[in-house]
Amino acid sequence: MIQILHMFLQEHIYGTMADPDSLISQDTFSELLAQLNDVTENGNFTQVNDTTEFEFGGNEVKTTFQMEKYIISGTGQEVLGIPTSQQQQLQQQQLLQQQIQVLPDSATAAASTSPSPYTQMIGTQATSMPSNTEYPGQYGFEVCFGKQQKETKSTTWTYSESLKKLFANLASLCPIKFRCSKSPPPGSVIRALPIYMQPEHIQEPVSRCPNHITKEDPNRDHKSHLIRCENPNTVYYTDQLTNRESLTIPFEEPQAGSDTSVSLFQFMCYSSCVGGLNRRPIQIIFTLETPMGHVIARRVCEVRICACPGRDRKAEEDGATPGNKKSNKKSKNVRVNQVVTTVGPPAKKRKLEDEEVFTLHVRGRENYEVLLKLRDSLELASKVPQPEVEKHNRDYDEINRRMTMNSQLSIPSSSQQGLSTPTPINQVLDRPPSLGLDKLPSLPGLSNLPSIPSFGMSQFFDQIDGKLDAQPAKITEDVHRIKIEPEVTETNEVSSSQSPSTSTNQQSPPITSTQPIDTVEMWLKNIELPAYIDMFKTRGYNFMYQLEDMQQQDLDKLKIGEGHRSKIWRALVEYKNTHDIKGSQTQAQGLSNSSNASTVTIPSQSSGYCPGFYEVTRYTFKHTISLRKDEHNYCARMEVTEEDEQGNVKPKGAKMDT
Amino acid sequence: MIQILHMFLQEHIYGTMADPDSLISQDTFSELLAQLNDVTENGNFTQVNDTTEFEFGGNEVKTTFQMEKYIISGTGQEVLGIPTSQQQQLQQQQLLQQQIQVLPDSATAAASTSPSPYTQMIGTQATSMPSNTEYPGQYGFEVCFGKQQKETKSTTWTYSESLKKLFANLASLCPIKFRCSKSPPPGSVIRALPIYMQPEHIQEPVSRCPNHITKEDPNRDHKSHLIRCENPNTVYYTDQLTNRESLTIPFEEPQAGSDTSVSLFQFMCYSSCVGGLNRRPIQIIFTLETPMGHVIARRVCEVRICACPGRDRKAEEDGATPGNKKSNKKSKNVRVNQVVTTVGPPAKKRKLEDEEVFTLHVRGRENYEVLLKLRDSLELASKVPQPEVEKHNRDYDEINRRMTMNSQLSIPSSSQQGLSTPTPINQVLDRPPSLGLDKLPSLPGLSNLPSIPSFGMSQFFDQIDGKLDAQPAKITEDVHRIKIEPEVTETNEVSSSQSPSTSTNQQSPPITSTQPIDTVEMWLKNIELPAYIDMFKTRGYNFMYQLEDMQQQDLDKLKIGEGHRSKIWRALVEYKNTHDIKGSQTQAQGLSNSSNASTVTIPSQSSGYCPGFYEVTRYTFKHTISLRKDEHNYCARMEVTEEDEQGNVKPKGAKMDT
């Protein structure tokens, strides 16, 4: 974790925040850490070997230092087990995940024997958070909406220019116009992908609610897709890795006399659908992509699917201007959206409502996008309601408890240090940092609120006698000082076979068959339907575990005749019943069969070794603080702090700027 | 249909309405007919051979006379194919269906070669409409609710004595108390079954919504059950025929010092759950049953599952008294409930709100219950919103269209009569009847509402020059005059084998296997798991088509080891894929294998003969009238009409009694 942070800081924060006016504050720093937590929750690792945990502080302020070990894969590609010949199609499928190429060298690193597995984790995070940055690109890609017919309360759809938001009725046909100032490469497509706008949900794929899926015509394809398009060339995608559902339509040059080409879109759930969108605002990300799957432009549009688009549009437009409660809530979304659209040289900004805005200059689009996303996440994360935060914490406590149960301390120094003075933290935090929590300013209208207790934080950092220079450069150096070595308790040298069909002499997991059938190829041969091997491979299904979540309707989408299809389905049901394909042993086994690594030496603690996989020790620095919401709001703001100048933490409420 | 009506009238209306003050009015009469429509929508028949239809009237008033032919089974038991040795368990499972033993001789009739198949249809109707009549029985069974802890808006549950309605929060633990004034037979159980109160939904089983089912812990049993009980001896049931879900708990004598025994119930969906209850009010029917499954007492309680029980209770209690719109709606439910609870010698009643109440004396509980149900249905049917009615009609038009497509007129007289003077109706309706629609009284507060057009009705009955004596005795005689003979176009003499395993020499439907596997027994032998034959039989699964809707979780409930269970499941999936077990041929074949009928001569029009099945011609007299809601409310009331005295129809609005 710290190493992730290190790389993160090195690559982005250090590299982009050289402007001394734009120092990252400690609270933002700690929020960065919290953000990265999510990496492990959607990551690629298959095994947790070890966990240890330190905990400091009391009820209100709690800091944990936790170390976990995972087996993760070297690259995303290898986790999927897709050979390089499939790369192109993979690009098509994974384009959503390449949008933040945080560390473009991760692919090469994976081929070496000592790659940095953390790079992948960041890649994974990018995977679950598609970029929503507006980016007209060199072809001047634009999305626009015509004037709707009527402005009644229950019009089928209406677009608010001021809100940059589309309001549409359930399943209504909504004409969306596309245009490029310059013709994109022939064969370019427009992809429409829905995402949740709120950071606490952004990683969750957007799908229809069970009610609507269940009641959908069973013969229909893509029942679970929220977005549909009437365009006859629409292609529906479901990302195998993230389960995100999207569609593409060909980019078409406007007809003669028109400057846009129009397609009719439908949204198949209400934004309020319980068990689905559940009142969470969504955006549609329209990406213009080359035939090879490269994103060359991106446009974003918030969408609300509701029963009364006219009414709700009016309410939001009205509510955004008056200074009442409603506006508070509404303006959040609006601001998020506006923020996303401020691409290009950012101009100096003045106050927006009661929040002062600072300017951050960023060099390079790539870094800019990363920071943009993080900025949004930081700001929005503060809006997570307290119960949600507490649940998150409880979940973590539970996870920690479980993981600690079957593990011992495995970092050499830690067990000696005991709970009070953990060396790694001590090394990183050379200076008592301000997490921004001890100097909570009282906002204008909030000064009468009870202030949070501040015990714990300063004491804690005093206690470990650390010192953290808020200069990013310094942080990086400090981080460099602790080089985390994955602990090696056992070394296995294995040779994986190149062909899946010759992998019988490997140590098999205890499954019923004498010859383990891990690959789709073997399985299809086994059920005497080898003719479909290519079809499965083309879709990226190489290993049986990839079929684990395949449903009958997924199978129906393949162009297989009824008889064979049902045979395949039955065989799959049988396979699932007899194989625990979720088991890490089987999965690792299956994966190892296709990795191109020939002979690697990898550290391993359990018997579950596998080439192409690397053991990783994750260090989690978790700082949990119970805050009242209003204060939380404020703390999470990305602001310039001054504790570096002053050398110590200001008392809370001392620094105010509004 | 007319014969059904005949029997209905003979058995119940005639038998119980001898009091000349309690004549059935023509609108009630026609509503009776409409009610019986439902028989065919959930019935047991497997084949429709023939349909013909007459239609009269214009847009607002439409009368259709439709004749359809079905193959239905002689008895419900035989449709299920359950041998008599299973009777006892069947009773347990079907107790919900026996509550209206309209014609208790139907079981014996089935054994003869010329049973009246119509009896079964009424039985079927009872199946889908469990009785909700309060019936303390000889043991004085009572259900009651303690005082809830608090009366706040969001209290977990609250019971309104005035509304006789329980308001409960989702999944809250709701203590329900049971008591008997006299100890019931040892081993008696209390069953809780939810039903929709509205007649248009009463036949739909009450289950949880897809959202809640989907999000339920996958390891949990009975995910789809709306009602749960914390009682450790709770047994959950899903009726194989109706899919109704219920549970039973043992009846327990109160602990010392207490006069009731308490169990904690939970309701697992909101009454408002989309895709589930969907804002439809429900009742819980508590039946006290002997160990043999005989219902010996019944109590009914309306339940509303909502987020704010306190608020909603208050709103309903308040809304029930003032005379505003709200009260109009609320009072319906209240009235329905109160109506149901008026068991015992009915006392003369005066006005209830703005509706006059008449008294009907009924001899015998059985008849009383039938009439009670019909009365409720009649009154409630009027509350079906107009779009629903229109949809119903459209559905029927579609059904009729489909059925007419592959059929010719088969009733001898009908094709000669043409569309204007259908003989059967003419014979039944010897006298111009008043359907109560031409003499709509204007209710006190409604006199300023536009009155419905009355054209069509009187003219129609004048035209056919009929004459209907409102004396039930006379009706019965009239009905007797038309004896409907099922048309015999072909006669097949078949002999069914006694044992399913020796049925190989029968003419097989075109299924893939050379030896058709229709019975669970054969199938289990075939997949080499004959050990489970008894287990399946015990649960009433005798034929493969009965397993058609079995899901993996159903299978999981059987006490079968993991290995065998998954083998059975896979085999079942395979079976379903290779057999069209829904096909009537297969089903009929499967059924015929177990019927005890030896050699019967049955009329048949298609090749789908089968012993134990009888061809039935159904005559549907459907009279559709478009009404404004307020008037509709009134029309459907069971009232005493006087047109028999006056000899013709009164002009609308001429008769008013408030």
Next chain:
DNA sequence: CAGGCATGCCTG
């Protein structure tokens, strides 16, 4: 936990 919003849907 009371007040009140949010939002699908019903009514006229």
Next chain:
DNA sequence: CAGGCATGCCTG
């Protein structure tokens, strides 16, 4: 289709 209810849920 506008007005307004119904009802889960959010806010203070």
